[in-house]
Amino acid sequence: MLRDLPLPKRIDVDQIVANSFKDYHVKGFDYICLQRSLEETVKLYFFDGDISKLPEVVAPHDHRYDFETYVAAGLSENVWFTRSPIRKDRPGQIFNWFEYRTPLNGGNGFSFAGEDELFEAKRGRFGQGDSYFMHAEDLHTIRIVQNETLLMLVQFEDVVPLDKPTSTFCKGNAPSLDGLYTKFTADEVISRLRKFEERTGLLFESGLRNAA
Numbered sequence: 001m002l003r004d005l006p007l008p009k010r011i012d013v014d015q016i017v018a019n020s021f022k023d024y025h026v027k028g029f030d031y032i033c034l035q036r037s038l039e040e041t042v043k044l045y046f047f048d049g050d051i052s053k054l055p056e057v058v059a060p061h062d063h064r065y066d067f068e069t070y071v072a073a074g075l076s077e078n079v080w081f082t083r084s085p086i087r088k089d090r091p092g093q094i095f096n097w098f099e100y101r102t103p104l105n106g107g108n109g110f111s112f113a114g115e116d117e118l119f120e121a122k123r124g125r126f127g128q129g130d131s132y133f134m135h136a137e138d139l140h141t142i143r144i145v146q147n148e149t150l151l152m153l154v155q156f157e158d159v160v161p162l163d164k165p166t167s168t169f170c171k172g173n174a175p176s177l178d179g180l181y182t183k184f185t186a187d188e189v190i191s192r193l194r195k196f197e198e199r200t201g202l203l204f205e206s207g208l209r210n211a212a
Contacts (some may be wrong), residue, residue, distance in 0.1 A: 002129045002200060005152055008035040008042055011204055016160055016189050021104075022182045025058050026175070032184075034191050044072070046192060047144045057144055059175065060095065061117060061168040063136045064160040065175040066205025067153050070131040073199040078132060079123040081139040083116060092117040098174045099165035103157075104181065110174035111165070128200075136160055139169070150199055176186055
């Protein structure tokens, strides 16, 4: 149920500004980090782009950590892939494989690592109040089915060391990082958080009520 979303008990707007980014991975996908620690990070993803021009938000990829995704508003799909066939009726596709070291941790972005064949394992559609768990090694992508979809993600501690890359799979060149990862002002963060409250009917217990 939506009221079971694991919202932090307190939020600090200054800390949110320090750890949040506009256009996170792709234009129109904004990332608000509500709480960050080595053991657990809680973040919101706002999508306000044109879904007709964006079949998938990001290319198939794995992660550095396990995480749980909650749909706080709207509708999205999650698509899982494997690197070996599991169903004869779902043939594989050849992708360019890139190792990825995030610039947010001082990395150099994408490095070509070869070609690989991916097979779609399953896909699921998730609406408001739904959630699903992902392991770090799971390959996936997401589709935004409705505009103004809002996802909440609880990220657990890293299981892949920072000096090791993750993997991204693309049909062509690696995505451009130009113009991404710009910063919010405090007023922009407050506006996003109030939009969250409007879309979900949930209120932050403290830290926002008296904000300008």
